[in-house]
Structures are given as C-alpha cells and as structure tokens.
Amino acid sequence: MSFTIACCAPPWWSYQGAVRSVHRRPQATARIIQTKAIQTRGSIRPHKYPCARVPGSRAAPGETGVIKTSGLMVAFVLGCFAAITPAVAIGTDQEPGQKIHVDLGALPVPYAPPSGANPSRTIPKPADATLKVPPGFVVNVFADNLGNARNVRVAPNGDVFLVASGDNKILIMHDGGGTAKAVTIFADGFNAPYGLAFINNAILVGDLDGVWKLPYTPGDAHARDRQVRITPVGALSDPGGHGTRNVVVSPDGTKFYVAIGSRGNVAEDPEPRATIQEFAxxxxxxxxxxSGLRNPVGIAFYPGTNDLYAVVNERDTLGDELVPDYFTKVVDGGFYGWPYAYLGNHPQPAFASRRPDLVAKAIVPDVLFRSHSAPVGMTFYTAMQFPLAYRGGAFVALHGSWNTSTPRGYIVAHVPFVGGKPADSYTVFASGFWASGEKRAEVWGRPAGVAMAKDGSLLIADDISGTIWRVSYKGK
Incomplete structure (x- = not known):
C-alpha cells in the first residue's frame, strides 16, 4: 500500500490503540511530503485532518514525529497526518479500542481554523446494519421502529423504558432474554420529555414544562394515573433553546437534580439556564x-458515592477544535466557565472581561472529548458481564458533530475509572453509525441514550433509526 502524507495532525488530541500516539507543537505549520510504499497487516483507517495555521508560526527545522499503528510505523514531518483512501473513507475516531486523549495544554487559539456548518447526511439504514464493537462482544437488535429514541432507562425489575422525545411519549418493553417483547406506550402527552428516573412507587419525568411524577409499580405496562407536575411553573426556564431536561435522584432518595442547557450559544442567560438544579x-x-455548564445532558451519580457527574456540550463558532466537550464531576457551588471562559480560565472572546472573577474561578473538567462530538446520554457500568477494564467506568453516547470541517463523534465512548476517578482519556467502544463520507458524514443512525440492562448488557438508543441496540460480552 502506498499513501501520501497530506495534512497536519491536530496537536491537541492523540490516539492510542489503532493509532497509539500523535503529538506535535501547537504552532507547527503543515508540510506535504511523499512516502515510499510500505507493507502492513490488516486494514488502516484514514487519518486526515485540516491544519490550523497560526499566523506567523513556523515548524522547527527537522522536527519530526511518529504515528504508530497495528503493523505499521510511519515517520512523518511534524504537522502532517497520513491520508489513506480505502474503499469507504470515514473519520479517524471510529475504530473500537482506539484511545483518544485531548490535551488541555495544547489547545489552538480561537478561530484557528474557523468553524462552519457541516451537518451529517442521513441515509437509509442498511438491511444488514450492525455496530462495530471490540473483540468478544456481540451486537443484536433489542427493539426497532421506536421513533425518536432519545433516552433509555432500565427499571429495577429489568423492564426497559424509552423516552421518545420527538413523539412526546414514553414506551415500555419487557426484556425477553435479549430482545424486547410487548412494546407499549406507558405514558404520553408530554412536551418534549427527556429525563426519567425511578423512585419508590413512582417515576419522575423531565420535560420542557417541568418535572412530572407518575405512579408506578414494577410490572405496570401503562401509567395508572395522570402525571402530576411537582416543580413550580417556570422552575426549569422556558421551552426555548436547548431542550433536554434530564433528571437524576440522589443516592439517599431525598433530592433530585435537573440538567438545564443554555438558551443559545454564548450569552449571559439568567439562571436556571446552563445549570444543574437541585430540588427536594x-x-x-x-x-x-x-453553573457555567453550557448544555449538560447526561447526568448520573457514581455508584456507591454522592459524586454527581455530567457530560456537557460546549459552545460553537470558536473553531474546529474549540471548545472540547467534556465529562466531569460537578460539585455544589461549582462554576464551569460558560459564557465567560472555557475549560478553566481560557477566556471567551468578548465575554471574559465582563466577569474576570468568574473566569478566575472556573473549574477545569475531568475528561475532554473532541470538540463538537456532542455527548448526550451516559451511564456507569456496575455489572460483571463485561471484562474488568469496563467495570466502574462510564459509557457516553457521542451524538456527532454538525459544524466541523472534519466530522467526529457518532460513537459510544468508554471513560475508564481508576481508583474511583476518571482517566484523562476515553476509548471508542461502539461505532458503525457513520457509514461513509470522509468530509461530510453519511449516517444511518446516531447514538443518543445508553443504559445497563439487568443482565449486564449495554443498551444503546439510536434516535435516527429508532433502534435500541444490545451489546453483550461472549468472550474472545
């Protein structure tokens, strides 16, 4: 196989696994060179990335780096990335097992390069569609034809609840040994429902109008009574802007929390926008x-603790690689930057000078995702079915980008925990939704919700094809 090194590697993220490490100086200039033909084993995914030139910068003379991949080692002039043209070219972060690290210390400056609209194109779901997962895992369809499958939750008895936000209803299905049986409408009449949490003899549902309480006994196929709103009118802000209202109950059952996104991209929205709210x-x-959380969507308590974690969609328009989305522990009284700063005290143009006090106190999040990956659903894995490396970690649905010159996301990522704390990187766990299109993603599905089934398998809700996928481990 021969190929041309055609563009630069972004300095602020690296791969390990299929591509084990890539680093360069953040202000190195792109070079274009030819390499000789080499032999390798297996398939190689394309690694192509547009360069972010910083005005006045130059690459250091003789500066080099190395891309290491399975069966392949390619020396390259720093600032370049291997662009390979396989039969179907897609993005660089789609190989199960790839480890991805976004380097906080090597972020580009704002607007270098600028970002622009590049939404995915939805294509029909192939008849033989499935997901790519690591060796030893198997995939099957748990349920399909479910509509706008946004959020999935599993009841204590193992029944699976699906929040179909765009259809304003909640579905319930019995787990019949790995596939759904008796799919029914549990409740409807909501206004874009998203959050769902179980408490004693009831379910909490978060929608754009508030948090609602429904009577529930495990085994119910339908809500036995009308839902009652328990939050005051306007407590979750108005319906405009980011439209998810996720709900989680504290481990002791005395409080619940609601994640509320901003109204727009960057603005001084009044609370409760861009916050996580606590209620009795x-x-x-x-x-x-x-506060300072631009669009927190997935929220969950780390098992056995009172530590609340969230995944957050950061702001747009600052560039292809700004601002990285993130996964982080959130603390009472914590401020996470928006709209005055990002990722700690990195100043937001035109806003930082308004509140330098808040810029100075902004908290650095724990794990950075590639910018605009759009983390949505998350769950912690506490079962024993999966190998040890996955236990205690978090699975996160990265819904996929719409405004980068090179698409990213459209995967389920795994964030490992070590000693009760998240590592500073994540790995690709499940992909395959992105079928083709290197510069514009052509997708038949997008991961939105994740949940652990009672048997320890992982359920993945796809809000494009209306499918819940089930991933189980059978051994290598």
Whole structure:
C-alpha cells in the first residue's frame, strides 16, 4: 500500500490503540511530503485532518514525529497526518479500542481554523446494519421502529423504558432474554420529555414544562394515573433553546437534580439556564447546584458515592477544535466557565472581561472529548458481564458533530475509572453509525441514550433509526 502524507495532525488530541500516539507543537505549520510504499497487516483507517495555521508560526527545522499503528510505523514531518483512501473513507475516531486523549495544554487559539456548518447526511439504514464493537462482544437488535429514541432507562425489575422525545411519549418493553417483547406506550402527552428516573412507587419525568411524577409499580405496562407536575411553573426556564431536561435522584432518595442547557450559544442567560438544579423530592427548595455548564445532558451519580457527574456540550463558532466537550464531576457551588471562559480560565472572546472573577474561578473538567462530538446520554457500568477494564467506568453516547470541517463523534465512548476517578482519556467502544463520507458524514443512525440492562448488557438508543441496540460480552 502506498499513501501520501497530506495534512497536519491536530496537536491537541492523540490516539492510542489503532493509532497509539500523535503529538506535535501547537504552532507547527503543515508540510506535504511523499512516502515510499510500505507493507502492513490488516486494514488502516484514514487519518486526515485540516491544519490550523497560526499566523506567523513556523515548524522547527527537522522536527519530526511518529504515528504508530497495528503493523505499521510511519515517520512523518511534524504537522502532517497520513491520508489513506480505502474503499469507504470515514473519520479517524471510529475504530473500537482506539484511545483518544485531548490535551488541555495544547489547545489552538480561537478561530484557528474557523468553524462552519457541516451537518451529517442521513441515509437509509442498511438491511444488514450492525455496530462495530471490540473483540468478544456481540451486537443484536433489542427493539426497532421506536421513533425518536432519545433516552433509555432500565427499571429495577429489568423492564426497559424509552423516552421518545420527538413523539412526546414514553414506551415500555419487557426484556425477553435479549430482545424486547410487548412494546407499549406507558405514558404520553408530554412536551418534549427527556429525563426519567425511578423512585419508590413512582417515576419522575423531565420535560420542557417541568418535572412530572407518575405512579408506578414494577410490572405496570401503562401509567395508572395522570402525571402530576411537582416543580413550580417556570422552575426549569422556558421551552426555548436547548431542550433536554434530564433528571437524576440522589443516592439517599431525598433530592433530585435537573440538567438545564443554555438558551443559545454564548450569552449571559439568567439562571436556571446552563445549570444543574437541585430540588427536594416534592419539588420545593430549588437550589442552583452547579453553573457555567453550557448544555449538560447526561447526568448520573457514581455508584456507591454522592459524586454527581455530567457530560456537557460546549459552545460553537470558536473553531474546529474549540471548545472540547467534556465529562466531569460537578460539585455544589461549582462554576464551569460558560459564557465567560472555557475549560478553566481560557477566556471567551468578548465575554471574559465582563466577569474576570468568574473566569478566575472556573473549574477545569475531568475528561475532554473532541470538540463538537456532542455527548448526550451516559451511564456507569456496575455489572460483571463485561471484562474488568469496563467495570466502574462510564459509557457516553457521542451524538456527532454538525459544524466541523472534519466530522467526529457518532460513537459510544468508554471513560475508564481508576481508583474511583476518571482517566484523562476515553476509548471508542461502539461505532458503525457513520457509514461513509470522509468530509461530510453519511449516517444511518446516531447514538443518543445508553443504559445497563439487568443482565449486564449495554443498551444503546439510536434516535435516527429508532433502534435500541444490545451489546453483550461472549468472550474472545
């Protein structure tokens, strides 16, 4: 196989696994060179990335780096990336097992390069569609034809609840040994529902109008009574802007928390926008738990602790590689930057000078995802079915980008935990939604929700094809 090194590697992220390490100086200039033909084993995914030139910068003379991949080692002039043209070219972060690290210390400057609209194109789901997962895992369709499958949750008895946000309803299905049986409408009449949490003899549902309480006994196929709103009118802000209202209950069952996104991209929105709100279980005693979170969607407590974690969609328009989305522990009273700063005290143009006090106190998040990957659903894995490396970690649905020159996301990522804390990187766990299109993603599905089934398998909700996928481990 012969190929041309045609463009630069972004300095702020690296791969390990299929591509084990890539680093360069953040202000190195792109070079274009030819390499000789080499022999390798197996398939190689394309690694192509547009260069972010910083005005006045130059690459250091003789500066080089190395890309290491399975069966391949390619020396390259720093600032370049291997562009390979296989039969079907897609993005660089799609190989199960790839380890991805976004380097906080090597972020580009704003607007270098600028970002622009590049939405995915939806294509029909192939008849033989499936997901790519690591060796030893198998995939099957748990349920399909479910509509706008946005969020998935599993009841204590193993029944699976699906929040179909665009259809304003909640579906329930019995797990019949790896596939769904008796799919029914549990409740409807909501206004873009998203969050769903279980408490004693009830379910909490978060939608654009508030948090609603529905009577529930495990085994119910339909809600036995009308839902009752327990939060005051307007407590979750108005319906405009980011439209998810996720809900999670504290481990002791005395409080619940609601994640609320901003109204727009960058603005001084009044609270409760861009916050996580805390309530007593009857909907009273509203309190801003954490703020400066532009669009927190997935929220969950780390098992066995009172540590609340969230995945956050960061702002747009600062460039292809700004601002990285993230996964982080959120603390009571914590401020996470938006709109005045990002990822700690990195200043937001035109806003930082308004509140230098908040810029100085902005908290650096724990794990960075590639910018615009759009983390949505998350769950912690506490079962024993999967290998040890996955236990205690988090699975995150990266819904996929719309405004980068090179698409990214459209995967389920795994964030490992070590000693009760998240590592500083993540790995690709499940991909395959992105079928073709290197510069514009052509997708038949997008991962949105994730949940652990009672048997320890992982359920993945795809809100494009209306499918819940089931991933189980059978051994290598």
């Amino acid at each position: 279980m009857d909907g009273s005693h509203q309190h801003t738990f954490a």
